Amino acid sequence: MKIPIRMISIATTFFWFFLIVFYVSAVYSMKDVQFDFEEPQTMLTSRNQMLFCLPIKIDNKGYYNIGSFNVTTKISDKEGFPITQASTFIPVIERGRQTTVTHNVTINIDDLFQNSQDYLFNDMELEVHETVGMKLAEVIPIQASTNFSMPWGAPLYNFTLGEIEYVICNLTHVTVTIPISFENHAFFNLTGSLRMCMYNSTSVLVGEGQTRIEVPQNTFYQEHVELTVPSMGITEDGYFEMYFSTPFFNSGPTVISYD
Amino acid sequence: MTEEKKDSKRKQQIISKLLKATIKAVIFYGIYFVLSMFLTPISEIVPSFQQTVEIFVIVYISLMIIGELTRGTVFQHFFNTAKVFFVMLYLIFSLKRGIINIPFQNISLMIDLRLFMAIAMLLSLLGLAKCMLQAINYLNEKAEEAHFSSL
Secondary structure: OHHHHHHHHHHHHHHHHHHHHHHHHHHHHHHHEEEEEOOOEEEEOOOOOEEEEEEEEEEEOOOOOEEEEEEEEEEEOOOOOEEEEEEEEEEEEOOOOEEEEEEEEEEOHHHHHHHOOHHHHOOEEEEEEEEEEEEEOOOEEEEEEEEEEEEEOOOOEEEEEOOOEEEEOOOOEEEEEEEEEEEOOOOOOEEEEEEEEEEEOOOOEEEEEEEEEEEOOOOEEEEEEEEEEEOOOOOOOEEEEEEEEOOOOEEEEEEEEEO | OHHHHHHHHHHHHHHHHHHHHHHHHHHHHHHHHHHHHHOHHHHHHOHHHHHHHHHHHHHHHHHHHHHHHOOOOHHHHHHHHHHHHHHHHHHHHHHHHHEEEEEEOOEEEEEEOHHHHHHHHHHHHHHHHHHHHHHHHHHHHHHHHHHHHHO
16 A cells, blocks of 8 residues: 555645646746836727727736736726726737737717716716736736726816897897807817707797807817897797717707796 | 663654654745745735745644654654645635735735635645545554564
């Protein structure tokens, strides 16, 4: 019985040694792997989607290959409603190699504004959940995750209608001048048109007008829209319906009442 | 004269056991010392890591020394078995089912050591089987000795 015992003893010692040396060296070699997350860039795609690009440079100077490298980004609003999700996957990063990958996250602005007009008018914070996972030596899965918030700048921040002016144009019609102002806090220049429909207190469309808007980012916009409406249809109060049309999004109707 | 010889033989046996235990402990500690240098980056991230490993090394070396000192008796097999059980239980409790979550600054780090744990458990079971075989072999030899001396 001594020979089998000796054989088991040798086998267990060998496997324990191999196991511990492999795991310790795999973890130790991580100190020679460099992850360089470069400055993220924001741009617009040809489909008018917002694109975040995060270039990641991985220099694997460790002893082993890195397997299943993946970066996942989930963006949600404050209430946890998911806005977008994107993943970047590299099957193998060979040892001694430098790999550069761009992690792209796209947000469809049109869909975003269709879901909630808050994004259009109010600045807010978006929650970003970032996860980086990989397999050390293609065997040991590790994952690092973090949460941070990202500011969202509204393109029509502080949108307000000023004092409405009525100027009699002829016996039957009145020219209504509506001053509008807002600040473009978005990361893109806002170009497009604003269509306003005026309804009286009985919800009858009395007139409509359109103006072109061209607002560079982080600038204040102040203009007015002129409508010619029949004087018979004007009431003391009512509401406006506004439709925004830009290359990035179409929004409306946004209802603002007047009196 | 025979008593003196027996005494000196016993002394020699004790000295050899002590020497063997010391050498084994030094080698084991040496291996730990070398490996701990490689694991220094982990200790910087997880402050309790070094303490946990040190406790393991202290208990393991103590059981190893006691096992070596009781060599040639049935207690050796008890301590060897205890050593294997200690390794198994220690792995179960310290590795928390094989998935370790480490909060580091604003980042949550997760390491999946289930494969390591599975292999370590299998090796521990193999070690346990070895201890059992050794104990059976020891009792077998003792029974044989008793049988032949009675003849």
